[in-house]
Amino acid sequence: MANQKEYVRNKVDSSISKIVIDRDLCIGAASCIAVSGSTFELDNENKAVVIGADTADDETLKMAAESCPTKAILLFDKSGKQIYPA
């Protein structure tokens, strides 16, 4: 999809290297913020944005992505493979 925003993750020991927000899918439900407020925030268009790609551990980040009711958060591993949604 066209309207995706990518955020590179450089956290040491993390297997996730990229977070992508699909802004067409995002409805601003803000569940990602509830799970990881240090990673995500909303903008004034009510879309999620990443404010700290390296703050959360992998488990929290995965939980935040899984909590999204529109699956608008995509996670990629170091080889570039999409690991969520699988």
Place this chain on the structure above:
Amino acid sequence: MEKYQYLIIGGGVAGFTAAETLRQKDAASSIAVINSEPYALYSRVMLSKPDFFFGKIPFDKIWMRGQDWYEKNNINFFGGKTAASLDPNNKIVKLSDGLELGYEKLLIATGVCARKWNISGSEKEGVYYLRNIDDGKKIMEAIKTAKRAVAIGGGFISFEMADLLALAKIDTSVVIRENYFWEPTLDETSGKMIEKVLTNNGVKIINNVEVQEVMGADKVEGIVLKDGRKIECDMVICGIGVACDFNWFVSSGIKTNRGILANEYLQTNLPDVWTAGDIAEYNDLLLEENIQLGNWVNAHEQGRIAGLNMAGVHEPFKFVSFYTTQGLGISIAFVGDTRPGEDRIIIKRGSPEINSYARIIIVGKELVGATLINRTSELSLIAKLIENNVDVSQKYKELADPNFDLRELLVAEIKVN
């Protein structure tokens, strides 16, 4: 009789998340989920989103974890079944089909129902509610042929349905009993901003009036208002709030008020019985009173905390809730405690003129909540300010300045502590 270590009534996001949390904590435990709908977890919030309705988001996106999640995770799923009674002494739940299930620990996460519209003619074909996937499918179908529609109520369902109906080029009216949209949770300024975007998109807003009856033979042909006005329409969507079904557990002795009462660990007065999600009226540690909330984020977090506590992790539910909606170019967000009250100081931040307007709600020296129109970027900062009990008593001037960066208050607080 089948007996489970963990029995969960309700397969919405609260019940599901509890089951998922329990399975993560204990791979071998026996878990069962009873769900009135025959479906695995789906995204209830997607039901009212235009992109979903118009197929921009494929229908299959609604399934959160796939239909086979329960099976894959070795959880017994009783789909399409409801609980009929609860015996807390013998720890047995009886289902409406007569099946009895024993439990060691029980979670009640049944959610709430759409409030039924008790007026003459409301049973006619063409009157819709929106609570579950089947309701959503019916509305999706009706929209294909409808020419004129009426939405009843001045809240969340009405707003999102009016957005949807307007986008579908259906001649739409919204009938609101109150003076303006979202009264009294929002003030008139905010409510009128919402009404303005609806009106600009061709939606007619009819305030200060209730519906007398629904006209038509078997099918809806229109509505009559109490002031005698008639509005012709071929569908009505009713969004007049929610109601809890207490019937099945009323004899169990579980304490209820508007919802099922629980402490901060989401534990009810009955031994080994927890509650979570829309039906839970829990002791909120931040507000120091019992509250009941109905939104996805809250239900998700409560499901997780209830699951942890059932698994023996003693963790209180301490969370600043929020929810948002958007449509027709406006975004609306509610953070924390937005209930009106005489003890509240409201600071206005922004204005309709700049198309950006927030109300910061203060009790004593601290922020307790906020409502945001086109300012969702401040949602998480405000939630953090509430969570950290930041003293804002000397900051009214800054809060009233829409260009003041709220981050400064949080940074100052973190430096002090």
